[in-house]
Amino acid sequence: MSSHIDAVPTLGVGILGAGPVTQAIHLPSLARLGDILTVRHIMDVDPSVAESVAARVGATHSTSIDALLGDASVDIVAICSPHQFHAAQVIAACRAGKKAVLCEKPFAMNAEEAAQISAVSEETGVPIIVGAMHTFDPGWLAASENWGELPENVHTIRSSIVLPPNARFEDFATEIITRPAGGAPDYSDPEVIKGALRGGIMGLAIHDLPLIRRFTPDFKDIEVLEARHVRPFGYVISLRTPTRTIELRAAMNNTWKPEWSFEAISDDAALRIDFTPSYVQAGSAVATFTRGNETTVHGPFEHNGYEGEWRELAALATGAKQPPSAQTLIDDLTFALDIADATVANLEIQQAHQAVAEGAHA
Numbered sequence: 623m624s625s626h627i628d629a630v631p632t633l634g635v636g637i638l639g640a641g642p643v644t645q646a647i648h649l650p651s652l653a654r655l656g657d658i659l660t661v662r663h664i665m666d667v668d669p670s671v672a673e674s675v676a677a678r679v680g681a682t683h684s685t686s687i688d689a690l691l692g693d694a695s696v697d698i699v700a701i702c703s704p705h706q707f708h709a710a711q712v713i714a715a716c717r718a719g720k721k722a723v724l725c726e727k728p729f730a731m732n733a734e735e736a737a738q739i740s741a742v743s744e745e746t747g748v749p750i751i752v753g754a755m756h757t758f759d760p761g762w763l764a765a766s767e768n769w770g771e772l773p774e775n776v777h778t779i780r781s782s783i784v785l786p787p788n789a790r791f792e793d794f795a796t797e798i799i800t801r802p803a804g805g806a807p808d809y810s811d812p813e814v815i816k817g818a819l820r821g822g823i824m825g826l827a828i829h830d831l832p833l834i835r836r837f838t839p840d841f842k843d844i845e846v847l848e849a850r851h852v853r854p855f856g857y858v859i860s861l862r863t864p865t866r867t868i869e870l871r872a873a874m875n876n877t878w879k880p881e882w883s884f885e886a887i888s889d890d891a892a893l894r895i896d897f898t899p900s901y902v903q904a905g906s907a908v909a910t911f912t913r914g915n916e917t918t919v920h921g922p923f924e925h926n927g928y929e930g931e932w933r934e935l936a937a938l939a940t941g942a943k944q945p946p947s948a949q950t951l952i953d954d955l956t957f958a959l960d961i962a963d964a965t966v967a968n969l970e971i972q973q974a975h976q977a978v979a980e981g982a983h984a
């Protein structure tokens with residue numbers, strides 16, 4: 623236990639899971655917020671990871687969730703373990719009476735888990751936020767204060783992600799399928815393609831689905847028109863609701879410039895937001911809003927959505943801000959799961975048609 627006495631009391635942070643996201647995303651963000659937050663406890667099931675990461679920040683370390691949740695110096699719990707542990711760990715952190723919880727995306731893997739989390743959050747009153755960092759990016763927030771009626775009037779929404787080839791990105795986007803040890807997934811296998819598309823939606827597109835949902839009032843009525851896997855890794859998915867056309871694109875290719883953009887277009891206005899890629903800590907997104915001949919640019923601001931998440935958690939933990947409703951988190955997750963399910967169903971129809979066509983040629 624640290625004997626350090628803070629000049630001004632800071633909120634204590636405990637982190638469950640100390641892999642790359644904790645090390646390369648959260649600890650650098652927290653290091654810039656030392657006046658309000660102090661990392662007190664690092665837990666990882668791998669004792670050497672827990673010990674070495676905790677040593678970097680002068681925190682206590684352990685390998686058990688109970689030890690971290692029983693540590694009275696921990697006010698805020700961040701869940702950065704693999705996705706299959708998220709729901710149970712969020713529930714345990716709420717039951718332990720912590721002041722706020724950050725759960726890395728995806729915060730649950732099915733609607734039942736989401737409903738359980740919602741019930742526990744309501745019962746305990748512990749605020750929960752999900753690490754969809756773009757929703758905390760000052761560029762997005764500045765745009766939201768200035769876009770007026772745009773969410774009601776858009777007809778077209780696009781999310782486009784172009785990243786350099788990077789095994790980490792591919793791993794996190796395909797985490798939901800089993801990656802063969804020591805090799806690339808076998809993309810000639812239809813089941814692997816289905817898994818990769820589901821993984822792409824739940825691991826990569828999920829960052830921007832809350833943004834898309836903000837512009838899609840009829841989000842519950844989503845239909846997949848076309849879904850394609852892009853090699854070596856990526857997707858092109860065309861969606862529609864009764865009032866919106868939505869396009870999700872992602873590609874990893876070393877001949878292209880990295881890009882992470884979100885666009886919402888109406889008859890007389892358009893919003894484009896250029897985000898920094900995941901893991902990159904280089905200021906905020908830039909939002910460009912155009913109406914007629916007028917263009918307004920918001921950003922770049924000094925910090926990005928990762929730091930924004932931690933500022934939000936501090937405000938929630940002190941009661942300075944009200945948490946998002948659990949229904950918002952459930953709707954975001956349900957939207958992602960609906961798109962993933964409809965995409966896989968669309969792919970199965972394509973594969974069945976292909977099998978029939980091949981049979982006819984045989």
Ligand SMILES: NC(=O)c1ccc[n+]([C@@H]2O[C@H](COP(=O)([O-])OP(=O)(O)OC[C@H]3O[C@@H](n4cnc5c(N)ncnc54)[C@H](O)[C@@H]3O)[C@@H](O)[C@H]2O)c1
Nearest residue numbers: 639640641642643666667668702703705707726727794900
């Ligand atoms: N917000 C973002 O930009 C972003 C980017 C990538 C990944 N993610 C999400 O962050 C989370 C962590 O990603 P990562 O790449 O660091 O994952 P990882 O799987 O590489 O590492 C997670 C760590 O958790 C530990 N662990 C395993 N089981 C555990 C358990 N039951 N309890 C506690 N710790 C456990 C592992 O030993 C490992 O050190 C994932 O949910 C992922 O989806 C977010």
